Amino acid sequence: DFDHVKDWDMRLIDKTVIPRMPWHDMSLCVMGAPVLDVARHFCERWNFIKHEKAKDKDNIPFLQPPLGGMGSQQRYIEEDSETHHYRKYRHNHRTHGVTGTMRTQVLRSSAKWSSGVELEHSIQNAYIATILEAQHYIYIENQFFITATEMNDGSILKNQIGNAIVKRIIRAHEEQEKFKVFVLMPLMPAFPADLSTKDAATARLVMHYQYISICRGPNSIVEKLKATGIDPDEYIRFYSLRSYDRINRSKLEELLVKAAGYGNTTQQQLDNIEGHEGEEAEVVHHAGDPDFARDTDGSFNVDEEVEYGRIPDDDDIRRHREQLEEGIASDSIAKDAMEGGDIESEPWVNDTKYSQPRDDEAEREEASDYVTEELYIHAKLLIADDKVVIMGSANLNDRSQCGDRDSEIALIVEDKDTIPSKMNGEY
Numbered sequence: 001d002f003d004h005v006k007d008w009d010m011r012l013i014d015k016t017v018i019p020r021m022p023w024h025d026m027s028l029c030v031m032g033a034p035v036l037d038v039a040r041h042f043c044e045r046w047n048f049i050k051h052e053k054a055k056d057k058d059n060i061p062f063l064q065p066p067l068g069g070m071g072s073q074q075r076y077i078e079e080d081s082e083t084h085h086y087r088k089y090r091h092n093h094r095t096h097g098v099t100g101t102m103r104t105q106v107l108r109s110s111a112k113w114s115s116g117v118e119l120e121h122s123i124q125n126a127y128i129a130t131i132l133e134a135q136h137y138i139y140i141e142n143q144f145f146i147t148a149t150e151m152n153d154g155s156i157l158k159n160q161i162g163n164a165i166v167k168r169i170i171r172a173h174e175e176q177e178k179f180k181v182f183v184l185m186p187l188m189p190a191f192p193a194d195l196s197t198k199d200a201a202t203a204r205l206v207m208h209y210q211y212i213s214i215c216r217g218p219n220s221i222v223e224k225l226k227a228t229g230i231d232p233d234e235y236i237r238f239y240s241l242r243s244y245d246r247i248n249r250s251k252l253e254e255l256l257v258k259a260a261g262y263g264n265t266t267q268q269q270l271d272n273i274e275g276h277e278g279e280e281a282e283v284v285h286h287a288g289d290p291d292f293a294r295d296t297d298g299s300f301n302v303d304e305e306v307e308y309g310r311i312p313d314d315d316d317i318r319r320h321r322e323q324l325e326e327g328i329a330s331d332s333i334a335k336d337a338m339e340g341g342d343i344e345s346e347p348w349v350n351d352t353k354y355s356q357p358r359d360d361e362a363e364r365e366e367a368s369d370y371v372t373e374e375l376y377i378h379a380k381l382l383i384a385d386d387k388v389v390i391m392g393s394a395n396l397n398d399r400s401q402c403g404d405r406d407s408e409i410a411l412i413v414e415d416k417d418t419i420p421s422k423m424n425g426e427y
Helices: 034-053 071-083 122-133 161-174 198-214 221-227 249-259 266-274 314-324 334-339 360-368
Strands: 102-110 137-142 180-184 236-239 241-246 300-302 305-307 370-377 380-384 388-392 408-415
Touching: 034 102, 034 408, 102 122, 122 161, 122 380, 122 388, 122 408, 161 180, 161 221, 198 221, 221 236, 241 334, 360 370
Parallel strands: 137 180, 180 236
Antiparallel strands: 102 408, 137 380, 241 370, 300 305, 380 388, 388 408
C-alpha cells in the first residue's frame, strides 16, 4: 500500500492478467439519541489530542461534548482556561421525534494513552456477553481471529472471546442444544511480500496466532472442545470467501488507453479503417505510437515523417471491423459465477456479431481469461440469533479488544421489531 507512494500512477501489475482483489466490508447508519454518544466520544478524543498536541494553537478549540459537561477532559479546560483556548459551542441536538425499534449502545476500546479516559474494553465485553447469551447461532466476520480460550496471566493472548465461544459450545453439548458458530475470515492476511520471504514476517506471525487460536495446540478452540469429547465440526466452522470473474482484455486494454490520456474509442478506430472524410486507409503497425491514439487521422509519425497505409479491400475492412468492433461479451460474469447464473450461455470474449469461434484455440483463450482471487474480508461484524448485531472498527484480536492498545468504536444493536420466523425448526 505504501510502496513508491510518490509514483501513485505507476502500474505495478498487468491489469489485463492479474485480477484485483475484491474487498468486503460493512457499515451502518445510526440516528437519534445514540448519535450523541458518538459525538461525545469524538469530543473527548478531540480535546485529548488538543491538550497533547495543540495547546498553543488558538484556531483549534476545545469542544464541549453534547449533553453538557467535559467529563474526564475537565482538567484540560481548567489547566488552559487562563490562555483562552476553550470555546464553548451550543449543540442543537434535535433528537426528539427520532424514534426507532432498535436498542443501541455505543461501545469502545479506549484508555488514557489514546483518549485520556479510564481503561475501557466494552467491545470485548459485548462480544463475550452476546456469545454466552446466544440461543441458536453466532455469525462472525472479521479481518483477524486471534483470541484466548482461558484466563492465564502468562498467556501472550489476552482477550476472552475464544473462551466465551468454548464455554457456549460446551453448554450446548451438555444440554443437547443445536448451536452453530460461523466464522468468516480472510484466506490470508493482506500484508505485502511473498509468504516465503523474510519481508512477510508479520503475515506469518498473524497466521501463527490465528492457527493457535483456532486449531493448533492444546489451548486452541478446536483442541479445547476435543478434550471434552466434543466434535468441533458439529458446532463451529471457519470459512473464507473467493470471487470469480473473467477479464475482458480487449475492453480493458481500451479503458487503459483512455485512462492514459488518449481519447480513442473503438468507433474512432473503425472510422479510421473506413477512411477519413470518405478516404479508405488501413492502420499499419509501426514501432512508434499510432496517430489514432493521439486523436489524429489514421497515420503514423515515423522519424517526423507521416506514412499512410495502403488502401484496403472489402475483405480487409470486414476483417478489421470484426476485430475492432465492440464485442458482445459482458464486461463481467461475476453475477453468473457468484450468484448461480447461467455461465454457459455467456458470449465468449472474442465473440462478435459476426463471429463466434468455438475451436480448440478459442476455447483455450477463453479459459485463460477466467480469474479467481480471495474476497478479502475486512468487516468487523457479529450477528446472534438474527436479533443482535455488533458492528464497528474492532478486529478480533488483542490489539482491538483489550482497550489499552488501539482505540476502537462499535455499536451493539438489538432489534425489538420482531416478525414471525422460524429457527432450528421452531417458531
